[in-house]
Amino acid sequence: MTSSESGPLAVIPDSPVSEAIRPLAESIIDHAALVRNLGRLRSTNGAKFMAVVKAGAFGHGAVETARTAVGAGAEWLGVATIEEAVELRAAGITAPILVWLIDPWCDLPAALAARVTLSCANVETLTAVASAAARSGVIADVQLELDTGMARAGSTEELWGGLCAVAVAGEASGQIRVSGLWSHLAMANIPDASSIDGPLKAFERGVASARAIGLTPDEVHLANSAATLAHPETALTMVRCGASLYGIETVDGESHGLEPALRLLTRVTQLRRVPAGTGVGYGHRYSPARDTTLVLLPVGYADGVPRSLGGLAEVVIGGIRYPMVGAISMDQIMVDVGDADVAIGDEVVLLGNPADGEPDAAEWARIANTLSHEILTGLGARIKQRHINVL
Ligand SMILES: Cc1ncc(COP(=O)(O)O)c(C=O)c1O
Structure with a gap:
């Protein structure tokens, strides 16, 4: 029964998440990875x-x-x-x-x-x-x-x-x-x-x-x-x-076993089912070829996600890669998850460890035609930092 069939609800049901305050986007900095990279360099x-x-x-x-x-x-x-x-x-x-x-x-x-x-x-x-x-x-x-x-x-x-x-x-x-x-x-x-x-x-x-x-x-x-x-x-x-x-590899064509020390995470903030052909975002730069589910991420180019990634980069939700679609806005990104079972609140990996199949700053940099350095130093002030494995 919907509220339009029954009239307004008398009582708003309890939110299952009302006590869990978390930043919309955060970077997790792993100090153990920093220490391992430092040791690798010293050696x-x-x-x-x-x-x-x-x-x-x-x-x-x-x-x-x-x-x-x-x-x-x-x-x-x-x-x-x-x-x-x-x-x-x-x-x-x-x-x-x-x-x-x-x-x-x-x-x-x-x-x-x-x-x-x-x-x-x-x-x-x-x-x-x-x-x-x-x-x-x-x-x-x-x-x-x-x-x-x-x-x-x-x-x-x-x-x-x-x-x-x-x-x-x-x-x-x-x-x-x-x-x-x-x-x-x-x-x-x-x-x-x-x-x-x-x-x-x-x-x-x-x-x-x-x-x-x-x-x-x-x-x-x-x-x-x-x-x-x-x-x-x-x-x-x-x-x-x-x-x-x-964790940035700087020698041409060589990998020295360095590890990214920063994970950039956000979460699914809205989701909607849309029919094939729906115009998505500013300029309707994307329209899905089939009925699909679009999810909204609460980050954008003001947070350091280059606008040039729109339609080209991917995120990971539940271990699976999905494409960023349409124009990246100042504070919002759309992702097409197809028919996947994704829910509001699901964790989204923007930057992670390529060893686990996740995008890293180097992947974004290749798409945006820049350096990992510019990606990492460009992360905006709204991204909250969380430091783990601190000595
Ligand atoms: C003067 C100077 N020394 C050392 C470094 C370190 O270089 P890299 O980041 O390539 O290790 C930089 C820049 O990062 C620099 O500007």
Whole structure:
């Protein structure tokens, strides 16, 4: 009997789920996987390990990931901005932190108060750091960045001698201490050694000339994830790993047994049975060829699901893959589950482990013509993080 046959219900029946408050979408970050990835990376060399936790640890939670990495033996942390470093210090993390996006207008006093290490790649920045240190009455810990063939950040080889000379003067006057020299590799993803030979030699030249004029760096480093895994000769005193810590494979054509550490889950929020030919979503970009069941997921491109996945990517419900259909909206996605027995509240895996047949960030990245890095760092603020297997 329907309510239209019987009139309005006198009493609304009890909801079976009224007490189970859960976020519409959450990312589950498995710290045991982070630790296993870190161990895998460490096993390739005897160097120190810098865990790169910029951009919210690639969407995995900067503070939580940094704590785990340090707990698992990472000697250093690496971030892009002073604000990221200060957040880690505010959370009580005391490990050395290198910050590499510095210019004279950054909040240098905050960085010095937080005792973080500042990368300098030009004389303007180095003198600003030295002056800020003099004003604050502290010795600034500095690492100099050399460009060894990426033509992005870092001092050119031409200007390197002048930068080192200013650093020597800054050390003599007690304003700075140069604890490291570093560079970044543009093509370590190519397994052939020819991709790193030139940069490695350029870096060795830069280190030698810096030492020759009196700098005594403790750390010399240029290896990222791909270099750590494919070119162990680049490990020097320290490696800096981001992507691989989060399970992203970065060496072309190779798999190094890294595990995704993040699962992105949501749930079926509505479902409807529709006849063949029904236009679905904005622009009616999809219409099923047969009668079918459509389910609504409460996430969209504002949460980091690229709009270009519409009609191309899949989700997993109850161990089975189903297609995302129609246009992806800002907050909503439709999935065609055919005649499957799916119910409101069923768990939906958006990102999981390919070893279990689930899509991962690399699968989305292939479809969206981008990198796993962009997928993971693009997860939106509405996705709630849940940390499991924390040390
Ligand atoms: C300066 C610097 N060093 C190291 C890394 C780590 O590189 P990867 O994520 O490839 O390990 C990055 C970026 O992530 C970086 O910008």
